[in-house]
Amino acid sequence: MDAEDWIPTSWRMKKAAQTVEYPDQDHLSNVLNKIKSLPPLVTPSEIERLRHQLSLVQRNEAFLLHAGDCAESFEACTQQNISAKVGLILSFSLILIWGARLPVVRIGRIAGQYAKPRSSVTEKVGDREVMIFRGDNVNGFNPDERTPDPERLLSAYFHSTATLNHIRGLLTSGFGSLHHPRDWSLSHVRSKSLKAEYEVISEGLADALDFTKTIGLGSGREAQSYERGGGRSVLGEADLYTSHEGLLLDYEEAMTRKYPIPDSIVSRELGTPAPEKYYNTSAHFLWVGDRTRQLNGAHVEYFRGIRNPIGIKIGPSMAAEELVTLLDVVNPGRDSGRITLITRYGAEKIDSHLASHIKAVQASGHPVIWVCDPMHGNTLISSTGLKTRHFGTIISELTSCLRIHSECGSRLGGVSLEFTGELNEEGYSVTECLGGSMELSEEQLGLRYQSFCDPRLNFEQSFDVAFLISNHFKN
Ligand code: PEP
Ligand code: MN
Numbered sequence: 001m002d003a004e005d006w007i008p009t010s011w012r013m014k015k016a017a018q019t020v021e022y023p024d025q026d027h028l029s030n031v032l033n034k035i036k037s038l039p040p041l042v043t044p045s046e047i048e049r050l051r052h053q054l055s056l057v058q059r060n061e062a063f064l065l066h067a068g069d070c071a072e073s074f075e076a077c078t079q080q081n082i083s084a085k086v087g088l089i090l091s092f093s094l095i096l097i098w099g100a101r102l103p104v105v106r107i108g109r110i111a112g113q114y115a116k117p118r119s120s121v122t123e124k125v126g127d128r129e130v131m132i133f134r135g136d137n138v139n140g141f142n143p144d145e146r147t148p149d150p151e152r153l154l155s156a157y158f159h160s161t162a163t164l165n166h167i168r169g170l171l172t173s174g175f176g177s178l179h180h181p182r183d184w185s186l187s188h189v190r191s192k193s194l195k196a197e198y199e200v201i202s203e204g205l206a207d208a209l210d211f212t213k214t215i216g217l218g219s220g221r222e223a224q225s226y227e228r229g230g231g232r233s234v235l236g237e238a239d240l241y242t243s244h245e246g247l248l249l250d251y252e253e254a255m256t257r258k259y260p261i262p263d264s265i266v267s268r269e270l271g272t273p274a275p276e277k278y279y280n281t282s283a284h285f286l287w288v289g290d291r292t293r294q295l296n297g298a299h300v301e302y303f304r305g306i307r308n309p310i311g312i313k314i315g316p317s318m319a320a321e322e323l324v325t326l327l328d329v330v331n332p333g334r335d336s337g338r339i340t341l342i343t344r345y346g347a348e349k350i351d352s353h354l355a356s357h358i359k360a361v362q363a364s365g366h367p368v369i370w371v372c373d374p375m376h377g378n379t380l381i382s383s384t385g386l387k388t389r390h391f392g393t394i395i396s397e398l399t400s401c402l403r404i405h406s407e408c409g410s411r412l413g414g415v416s417l418e419f420t421g422e423l424n425e426e427g428y429s430v431t432e433c434l435g436g437s438m439e440l441s442e443e444q445l446g447l448r449y450q451s452f453c454d455p456r457l458n459f460e461q462s463f464d465v466a467f468l469i470s471n472h473f474k475n
Contacts, residue, residue, distance in 0.1 A: 008256040010210050011249050012267035016118050016298035020138050020148045031150040035157055035254040035337035040281030041349040044259045050241050051309050052282045053105045055337030057413045058369045063102050064414025065093050068109030070454035074136045077159045080167045080423055088421035090238055092466045098201045099470025106240045107285050108199055112245040114156050116453055117291040140451055151249050176238035191437055194463045246286035247408035249302050255282035277307040287311030304330045311340040316349045320360035327366040340369040342416050344378025347396040358408040372401040373416040386445050388455045391435030402472055403418050419457040
């Protein structure tokens, strides 16, 4: 990585999938120059800390939760929405910690997840053919605002900043304290049995933390090993890292900066300079999507050069040999914690692909984290024309994934989910995915369908998934 032959603009020599055609190139350059001059959103120390924590996930010493919206919107950047998202990620992770008895590394699809890869270039709205909506950082959802506008990149930077600032504020003001997890908006869970199950866990955890504190543990060697890489080291305080799909390479390039690797990571002799690396400072973790991971494409070229830990989405169209070649390109040094493979085949296809992918990676000796995304291979259109996913199919892909990993002598290191803690004005959760313990039916989908992109699990359905994984690891 950080190959000698790589610079942040190297990708420009390659063909990029999902390109955006801006009508005014000078306007785009001016905006990108402005973004280049703005401060970083995240720091090399934080990125290195995540790399270290992901290396623990890879060694089965922690579990990864990657979750959030399919796409954020500028309009949804409010105190309530951000707090609800963070609250759901924290509660979900708590259920996992309790069952798996492992630390959970939390990465939100948050503070920058605006751009969307699309299957077509245009769409029909009424009797007009208009450019497809590509996310708030490119064009507007309103059919009259579909011309790509570079100002939206700048707006994305500032909305990411506002989101991240609120997350940091929440987490440093006690909201992330595992000592009183009931503050994470549990009142919204309507199911009495889910609520009761969660209360047992949160009270148990608070007791355990109090006991640990009473007998003087909590800042010992284990806590420090988990926290290595700088930053605070407080047992009982939650961390949350940010991520988005690295789709718009103009923006990613503008946020890529060269810094010395922090001293806490590399030991060096007095007087010798620390080696410098390129960090993408727009998020801690970035992933390359299933539509942009071409071996000779611009996205893979960009991703191979950054020091951040990266995710790669893998679907049924990935050949096993291609996967290994891709790993050679993006992780030639075989660094632990650098690569997370996010599999998303669909419940019907996972049996014919996952095992061969696992075996090829095992034979290659590449260190990777395997994460299950049971959402993206299971999207369907309801009889009423809404994009949806069935809870049962999501669970089916997840359980197949757990089974196949154990049959192959491998282990699932995490999950990647699209969920939301968002509520409407009367306090009801969204109705975007079918089924779950609340048995959401096709007729109910239209009640509170709020996603403008992929359908998300709501609060109750997310808890159902959390308990399922937690129970799997407990048994
Ligand atoms: C996504 O994660 O929202 C997405 C578009 O995924 P994929 O690239 O796997 O289709
Ligand atoms: Mn999605």
